[in-house]
Each structure stands twice: as structure tokens, then as C-alpha cells.
Amino acid sequence: MKGGRRLSPSRAARYVMKLEELIPSLMVAEIKGNTDVEIKGMEMDSRQVKPEDLFIAVKGFHVDGHRFIPEAIQRGAAAIVVEENIHLKEDIPVIRVPDTHRAMAVLASTFYRHPTRHLKLIGVTGTNGKTTVTHLIRDILQDSGRMTGLIGTMNMKIGDRVYPVKNTTPESLELQRGFREMVDRGCSHAVIEASSHALHMGRTRGCQFKTVVFTNLTQDHLDYHGTMEHYRAAKGLLFSQLGNAYQDRSEDQPLAVLNIDDEASSYFKEITSGQVITYSIKQPADVYAEHIQFHPGGTSFKLKTFHGSVDVQMKLMGTFNVYNVLAATAVALGEGISIEQIRKTLSRVQGVPGRFERVDEGQSFTVLVDYAHTPDSLENVLTTIREFAMGKVTCVVGCGGDRDRTKRPQMAQIAASYSEQAIITSDNPRTEDPQQIIDDMMDGVNGFSPERVKSIVDRTEAIRSAIHSASAGDVVLIAGKGHETYQEIDGIRYDFDDREVARQAILEKG
Numbered sequence: 320m321k322g323g324r325r326l327s328p329s330r331a332a333r334y335v336m337k338l339e340e341l342i343p344s345l346m347v348a349e350i351k352g353n354t355d356v357e358i359k360g361m362e363m364d365s366r367q368v369k370p371e372d373l374f375i376a377v378k379g380f381h382v383d384g385h386r387f388i389p390e391a392i393q394r395g396a397a398a399i400v401v402e403e404n405i406h407l408k409e410d411i412p413v414i415r416v417p418d419t420h421r422a423m424a425v426l427a428s429t430f431y432r433h434p435t436r437h438l439k440l441i442g443v444t445g446t447n448g449k450t451t452v453t454h455l456i457r458d459i460l461q462d463s464g465r466m467t468g469l470i471g472t473m474n475m476k477i478g479d480r481v482y483p484v485k486n487t488t489p490e491s492l493e494l495q496r497g498f499r500e501m502v503d504r505g506c507s508h509a510v511i512e513a514s515s516h517a518l519h520m521g522r523t524r525g526c527q528f529k530t531v532v533f534t535n536l537t538q539d540h541l542d543y544h545g546t547m548e549h550y551r552a553a554k555g556l557l558f559s560q561l562g563n564a565y566q567d568r569s570e571d572q573p574l575a576v577l578n579i580d581d582e583a584s585s586y587f588k589e590i591t592s593g594q595v596i597t598y599s600i601k602q603p604a605d606v607y608a609e610h611i612q613f614h615p616g617g618t619s620f621k622l623k624t625f626h627g628s629v630d631v632q633m634k635l636m637g638t639f640n641v642y643n644v645l646a647a648t649a650v651a652l653g654e655g656i657s658i659e660q661i662r663k664t665l666s667r668v669q670g671v672p673g674r675f676e677r678v679d680e681g682q683s684f685t686v687l688v689d690y691a692h693t694p695d696s697l698e699n700v701l702t703t704i705r706e707f708a709m710g711k712v713t714c715v716v717g718c719g720g721d722r723d724r725t726k727r728p729q730m731a732q733i734a735a736s737y738s739e740q741a742i743i744t745s746d747n748p749r750t751e752d753p754q755q756i757i758d759d760m761m762d763g764v765n766g767f768s769p770e771r772v773k774s775i776v777d778r779t780e781a782i783r784s785a786i787h788s789a790s791a792g793d794v795v796l797i798a799g800k801g802h803e804t805y806q807e808i809d810g811i812r813y814d815f816d817d818r819e820v821a822r823q824a825i826l827e828k829g
């Protein structure tokens with residue numbers, strides 16, 4: 320979020336619509352009051368309401384948005400959308416619908432004049448790799464002259480504008496505002512990360528996807544989804560809904576890009592009506608990689624596609640990044656981009672901040688900061704490091720509070736198994752006791768010696784300890800926070816950047 324404009328798209332060019340024009344898109348239970356009023360904006364947060372806005376009362380995980388209707392009215396809301404029966408003393412139109420959260424997505428798309436009908440919208444889902452793949456797609460599209468907006472974990476980027484986001488896939492209001500600004504600024508394409516939470520909560524309803532992509536499915540977010548089947552089903556919504564309302568764009572065939580080395584792909588293939596493009600490194604596919612070789616400065620491989628083959632040399636490291644490249648290549652080919660153009664972009668890309676990012680102060684050992692925060696990503700990154708590490712590997716890692724507890728012992732176990740030294744520490748404890756999270760992680764490493772695994776609650780101290788014990792040729796991996804610039808404790812985000820803390824420790828060491 321650092322460096323981003325503290326703005327959100329939308330407000331510069333205010334859109335106006337009559338409430339009665341919005342109603343036909345909804346499943347309405349009851350209408351009270353005069354709907355012949357102008358709506359100048361929409362908000363789900365009473366604190367953001369401006370005069371003549373429509374306030375949508377959403378029941379959240381913590382509070383019920385219906386509680387804030389008086390505040391919204393006091394701030395000048397012109398109308399309210401609710402799912403509860405309410406009685407107001409003010410003479411304000413009230414629309415009651417069965418589910419305000421879901422209705423909001425449809426309202427947002429209608430209010431912003433269905434922007435995704437005027438964009439080629441690409442959605443990427445999967446446990447790991449979404450941010451990387453969306454960036455690769457955007458880079459290829461931009462290099463080939465297609466102006467492309469981007470929305471995901473890092474931020475929302477529209478041309479040279481960068482807006483901060485709170486969620487990987489923002490709420491529908493923010494999404495549709497973003498898409499509207501993309502259309503108004505001349506974007507032909509938009510690429511977004513579609514998180515399982517967002518798909519499940521309906522944040523992406525109202526989006527007309529042209530291409531959807533699956534990276535992989537491994538364990539995460541079981542706190543929210545409960546089981547892997549439910550988690551897969553949430554991701555499946557991206558595929559089963561593909562092509563809905565796309566009939567009027569017959570020149571654009573909806574595409575589903577699937578990693579067939581992951582068994583979940585056969586399920587997604589079954590539930591999608593889109594044209595499937597497959598990618599793989601283990602078997603022949605529409606897009607696949609052969610002769611993968613790792614070098615200290617990157618990876619090379621032969622990229623084979625239905626549009627010919629090309630030799631790729633790139634700076635990105637690891638087999639997992641070859642998968643990411645294949646996914647992006649399949650999307651780009653679907654957009655008619657030449658294989659040579661794709662190769663050119665791949666040869667220049669540096670990678671996304673906080674993903675396998677080196678902290679280099681000229682020291683004799685390697686320090687890497689990586690956003691691996693799932694068992695699978697941690698294993699992938701450590702396996703990649705093992706390919707080139709000349710000395711010992713130290714892994715500093717923690718697990719987030721208020722998130723999937725079952726991944727904690729697994730991540731500690733992976734850290735200990737693939738490194739000479741694992742230092743278990745804190746990563747956004749949120750409302751949990753940091754020591755309790757560490758204890759949960761330590762349950763996974765009972766069989767390892769204290770020399771092999773130790774815990775240091777304070778993340779700064781953990782990083783310093785790893786760096787101070789590193790010698791020439793060693794590798795220190797600091798995992799879990801990547802690009803994040805905060806440590807969240809009890810609802811407060813304190814400044815914290817693994818890269819800065821590591822840099823400081825390297826300089827201290829001298």
C-alpha cells in the first residue's frame with residue numbers, strides 16, 4: 320500500500336442514476352417510499368456516505384450494517400437497501416432484498432454501466448501464484464500495446480494510477496468502480512485475482528469474465544471453507560459461471576485455462592462451458608515446458624504451444640514460476656499475442672516485490688524475502704533454494720493469527736525438513752496470542768533437535784538471529800510476509816518490513 324494514492328477510483332467522475340432505474344436489476348422483496356430520486360454514489364460503509372448516496376446495509380462477520388443506517392441518513396444518504404424489516408421516521412426510500420451483499424454486486428455493475436461488458440476481463444484463482452500470474456499477464460498485454468488494469472493483493476493499478484486495496488479481491492463496489500475507471504481511461508483488458516473468499520461471498524457477481532485461470536489447489540483457508548471440497552467448490556464458481564451473459568460477445572470465446580498437473584482441474588473442466596486451454600510441465604498439453612534448467616540467476620526452458628515453440632530465459636526462479644509463466648502464456652495466446660512477443664516480455668520481467676526478492680547489501684550470503692504463507696508455497700520455495708544453495712539454509716517463518724490453524728504444524732515441519740535451521744516466529748498475530756500460534760507450529764516439529772528448530776516470538780529478533788548466524792554461501796529465507804509493510808497485532812498495523820529489518824541486520828553484522 321506504501322506509495323499508493325490515498326484515493327479510490329470513482330469520485331472524480333461522479334455517476335448519477337435514478338433509484339428506479341436500479342431496481343429492475345434486483346430481486347425485490349419490498350419497496351417503501353418514492354423511488355424517483357437521484358443516486359450519486361453507493362456505499363456499504365456508513366462512514367464513507369456522501370450526500371445523495373445509496374447506503375447498502377450488509378451483515379458482516381463482526382457487525383450488522385443495519386445498525387449504521389441512522390449514521391448513513393445523517394450523512395445524507397438518499398436511499399437505503401436492506402435485508403431486514405426496518406421502520407424509519409425519515410421519509411427515505413427503502414428497498415428490501417433477500418441478500419444485500421449479493422444484491423450489491425448487481426447494483427454496482429448496473430450503477431457503473433456494466434463496465435466489464437466493455438473490457439476483456441481475466442480472472443485468476445488458485446491457492447498460490449495468483450499475484451504472480453496476474454502481473455505476468457498484465458506485463459505481456461501491456462508490452463503488446465493493450466492497456467490493462469490490474470487488481471489484486473498488491474493494489475489496484477490503472478494506467479499510472481495506483482490505489483491501495485484492503486482485500487485481494489475487493490468488494491463489488493470497489494471492483495466495479497475500478498472497472499469503470501479502467502474503461503474510462505481506455506483500458507481494453509482487466510486482470511484480477513479472484514480469491515476463494517470473494518467468489519464464495521459473491522464479490523465478483525456482476526463481472527463478465529472472458530478468460531479464467533486456475534493455478535493450483537493446496538491447503539489454505541480451512542478456517543473459512545471448512546473442508547478442501549468446499550474450498551475447491553468456491554474456486555469452481557469462477558469456472559461454472561464463465562460465459563454467463565456473454566452471448567452478445569460472440570467474437571470473444573470464453574476461455575478456461577487449466578493446470579492439468581493439478582487434479583482439481585478435471586473438476587473445473589467438468590463444470591465449465593468455456594473453451595479449455597491446458598498447461599503442464601509433466602505431460603503434453605496445449606502449453607507446456609520442456610528441458611527446464613535452473614541457473615543461479617534464473618531459469619531456462621523450451622516453451623511449447625499450439626502456436627509454435629520458443630526458448631525462454633527468464634530471471635524468475637523455480638518450477639512453480641514456470642507454471643506461472645505457462646498460465647500467463649496460455650492467456651496471452653488466447654488474446655492473439657505472438658509467442659515471440661511473449662518471450663520478449665518473459666526475458667525482461669523481474670518478478671513481483673516480496674516474491675523471491677533478494678536483499679543485497681553486498682554480503683557473502685543470500686537473503687531472500689518471500690510471501691510463502693501456505694505449506695505448498697513454503698515447500699516450493701525451499702526446494703528451489705535447495706537447487707542453488709551452497710551452504711546452510713535458515714528459514715524464518717510464522718503463521719498468521721485468525722487464519723487456518725491446521726496449516727501451522729505443517730509449515731513448521733516443512734521449514735525444519737528443508738533447512739538446516741528453522742526459526743519459528745510471529746506473522747500478523749491479529750487477535751491471537753503470538754506464543755499460542757508458535758506453540759501450534761511447534762507441535763509439527765517435536766521430532767527435530769533444538770539446534771534444528773527454535774522459536775523467537777519477536778520477528779525482528781528472529782531475522783537478526785538468522786542473519787547473524789549466516790556464513791558465506793548460506794541462504795536465509797524470510798517467509799510469509801513478502802511485500803507486507805506491517806505487523807498486525809490486535810487490530811493495529813505497526814510498520815514492519817522484512818526487507819528493511821533484514822537490510823538493517825546485514826549492515827549491523829558488517
Ligand SMILES: CC(=O)N[C@H]1[C@@H](OP(=O)(O)OP(=O)(O)OC[C@H]2O[C@@H](n3ccc(=O)[nH]c3=O)[C@H](O)[C@@H]2O)O[C@H](CO)[C@@H](O)[C@@H]1O[C@H](C)C(=O)N[C@@H](C)C(=O)N[C@H](CCC(=O)O)C(=O)O
Pocket residue numbers: 363364365366377378379380381382383384387472485486487488489490514515516517
Ligand atoms: C471475513 C471477511 O472477508 N471480512 C470482510 C468483511 O468484513 P466484516 O464482515 O468483518 O465487516 P464488518 O466489520 O462486520 O462490517 C459489516 C458492514 O458494516 C459496515 N459498517 C461497519 C462499521 C461502521 O461504522 N459502519 C458501517 O457501515 C461495514 O462497512 C460492512 O459493510 O468485509 C470487509 C469490507 O469489505 C472486508 O474488508 C473484510 O475482509 C477482511 C479484512 C479479511 O481479512 N478478509 C479475508 C479473509 C479475505 O477476504 N481474504 C481474501 C484473500 C485470501 C487470499 O489471498 O488467499 C481476499 O480477497 O482478500
Ligand SMILES: Nc1ncnc2c1ncn2[C@@H]1O[C@H](COP(=O)(O)OP(=O)(O)OP(=O)(O)O)[C@@H](O)[C@H]1O
Pocket residue numbers: 445446447448449450451452472487512534535639640642643673674675689690691692695696697699700801
Ligand atoms: N504456482 C505456484 N505454485 C506454488 N507456489 C507458488 C506459485 N507461485 C508462487 N508461489 C509461492 O507462493 C507465494 C505467493 O505467491 P503469489 O503472491 O503469486 O500467490 P497468491 O495466490 O497471489 O497469494 P495470496 O493468496 O496471498 O493472494 C510466493 O511467494 C511463492 O512462494
Ligand SMILES: N[C@H](CCC[C@H](N)C(=O)O)C(=O)O
Pocket residue numbers: 487692718719720722746747799800803
Ligand atoms: N491473503 C492471505 C495472506 C496471508 C499473509 C500472511 N502474512 C498472514 O498474515 O497470514 C490471508 O489473508 O490469509
Ligand SMILES: [Mg+2]
Pocket residue numbers: 449450471472473487512
Ligand atoms: Mg495474491
